[in-house]
Amino acid sequence: MKNRRQFLKExxxxxxxxxxxxKLGMAALLSESRPAGKSKVVIAHDATLHGEGAQPDEQxxxxxxxxxxxxxxxxxxxxxxxxxxxxxxxxxGLKVNGLGSKGIxxxxxxxxxxxxxxxxxxxKPGNILVFDQNAMFLAACGMIVNHDPSRVRCYxxxxxxxxxxxxxxxxxxxRITRIVTRECATIINLPILKDHQMAGVTxxxxxxxxxxxxxxxxxxxxxxxxxxxxxxIPAIRxxxxxxxxxxxxxxxxxxxxxxxxxxxxxxxxIVGEDRVALDTVAWDMxxxxxxxxxxxxxxxxxxxxxxxxxxxxxxxxxxxNDPQRIHRxxx
Amino acid sequence: xxxxxxxGLLIFALAAAAPALWLAGCKAAHRxxxxxxxxxxxxxxxxxxxxxxxxxxxxxxxxxxEQYVQAGVVSTSTSDYKYADQIEAAVxxxxxxDASGAQRIMESGRGPEAQSVSLGDAGFAYAQxxxxxxxxxxxxxxxxxxxxxxxxALLALAHxxxxxx
Numbered sequence: 406m407k408n409r410r411q412f413l414k415e416x417x418x419x420x421x422x423x424x425x426x427x428k429l430g431m432a433a434l435l436s437e438s439r440p441a442g443k444s445k446v447v448i449a450h451d452a453t454l455h456g457e458g459a460q461p462d463e464q465x466x467x468x469x470x471x472x473x474x475x476x477x478x479x480x481x482x483x484x485x486x487x488x489x490x491x492x493x494x495x496x497x498g499l500k501v502n503g504l505g506s507k508g509i510x511x512x513x514x515x516x517x518x519x520x521x522x523x524x525x526x527x528x529k530p531g532n533i534l535v536f537d538q539n540a541m542f543l544a545a546c547g548m549i550v551n552h553d554p555s556r557v558r559c560y561x562x563x564x565x566x567x568x569x570x571x572x573x574x575x576x577x578x579x580r581i582t583r584i585v586t587r588e589c590a591t592i593i594n595l596p597i598l599k600d601h602q603m604a605g606v607t608x609x610x611x612x613x614x615x616x617x618x619x620x621x622x623x624x625x626x627x628x629x630x631x632x633x634x635x636x637x638i639p640a641i642r643x644x645x646x647x648x649x650x651x652x653x654x655x656x657x658x659x660x661x662x663x664x665x666x667x668x669x670x671x672x673x674x675i676v677g678e679d680r681v682a683l684d685t686v687a688w689d690m691x692x693x694x695x696x697x698x699x700x701x702x703x704x705x706x707x708x709x710x711x712x713x714x715x716x717x718x719x720x721x722x723x724x725x726n727d728p729q730r731i732h733r734x735x736x
Numbered sequence: 737x738x739x740x741x742x743x744g745l746l747i748f749a750l751a752a753a754a755p756a757l758w759l760a761g762c763k764a765a766h767r768x769x770x771x772x773x774x775x776x777x778x779x780x781x782x783x784x785x786x787x788x789x790x791x792x793x794x795x796x797x798x799x800x801x802e803q804y805v806q807a808g809v810v811s812t813s814t815s816d817y818k819y820a821d822q823i824e825a826a827v828x829x830x831x832x833x834d835a836s837g838a839q840r841i842m843e844s845g846r847g848p849e850a851q852s853v854s855l856g857d858a859g860f861a862y863a864q865x866x867x868x869x870x871x872x873x874x875x876x877x878x879x880x881x882x883x884x885x886x887x888x889a890l891l892a893l894a895h896x897x898x899x900x901x
Binding site: 504506507508538539541601602603604607614620621624659660661662663664665666667 | 786794795796797798799800801802803824826845847849850862863864865878879880882
């Protein structure tokens with residue numbers, strides 16, 4: 406029986422060879438365990454995951470991921486759950502977020518836990534591609550740039566290049582990284598829960614700013630409707646299906662940068678497919694924490710994340726922001 | 737007559753010294769604000785300094801960069817440090833167009849629990865971060881680990897940066 410450290414070491418060197426059985430795409434995913442017509446969002450907690458000032462325990466993060474993904478899919482075994490989610494023979498992108506520096510970036514323990522379970526489910530190491538906006542952000546996530554196809558690959562969007570032609574949907578007019586348009590068949594979104602001084606909240610929808618050439622052009626009017634528009638661009642809308650949100654730690658004010666005096670440890674993972682429902686839940690969590698700390702609501706602070714409602718409207722139809730239509734599961 | 741001679745000598749001396757004074761001024765203005773390894777007890781500089789012009793600042797702090805640009809940032813330099821193999825920290829030095837821009841950014845980030853510190857023209861500290869301004873320069877130092885040593889070590893690093901501004 407291999408322990409986790411041995412497994413990761415072998416995965417990193419390409420020694421883990423797993424069968425490639427070619428399976429379902431995410432489109433076929435995850436419907437049995439939610440009430441009809443509702444978007445399911447699982448919030449999996451482990452209060453012992455992350456102590457003050459310490460990195461989270463790797464094994465506990467893996468265990469929490471297993472609980473979250475089995476609760477979400479309804480499968481009893483994590484590997485079976487992953488087999489029902491991912492296509493085996495295609496490249497799967499993991500979009501992390503390291504913009505806030507190493508103090509508030511997608512945790513390496515989570516990225517490696519997802520990569521580990523994907524391989525155990527039958528995905529070849531080289532078919533897993535971890536990416537973010539630039540090498541500095543990837544380094545903040547604890548990742549090292551690697552193009553070797555025998556291992557889990559990792560490189561930034563600016564190294565992969567962008568499409569020559571602009572994509573446009575509403576106010577969003579940008580060039581998308583070829584990692585999204587050409588390399589990945591599907592993308593697992595690994596954002597980190599944060600306050601954002603312009604958007605209000607940054608989580609599932611906003612994480613896609615990291616796949617375009619000039620994200621700063623999308624910041625006007627508190628990122629509304631740009632966040633919603635960007636997610637409607639077909640390559641993003643269709644390929645980004647599952648989100649495993651990192652709420653192991655969070656910044657509840659002063660974001661998106663790292664402000665240790667505003668750091669908070671929800672010790673949780675937030676899993677779902679409906680990116681609007683996920684952001685609705687994320688907004689609620691941040692709002693509660695801000696109230697606890699005596700801070701004004703996002704509305705009072707003049708930066709309510711209105712892009713969430715925009716993403717749910719009839720023009721965008723990216724998901725639901727109606728709490729009555731969100732099946733929120735806390736475990 | 738004697739006064740005229742002294743006056744002339746003074747003008748000559750000033751004219752002769754002007755280039756040297758100008759060069760000294762330039763040197764001071766462009767002095768690297770980042771202390772090197774060995775300049776401070778316990779701290780080592782762990783990477784090269786990266787410099788971002790205002791229009792490229794989004795590449796470093798996308799989402800935060802707009803407030804700096806609106807306050808008149810000219811450039812931002814950053815470098816990483818490590819203390820006694822226990823504490824990692826990032827030092828950001830923002831060069832603004834004027835002192836009011838530095839003040840504006842500093843005050844906008846000040847929370848009620850911030851403690852004033854004697855650094856530059858004004859400064860404050862939390863357990864894991866220090867912000868101060870000196871003239872048109874704004875400095876923010878953030879530690880990634882919270883240890884009993886962190887506040888004292890950060891303050892020493894901040895003083896070393898201040899001395900080079």
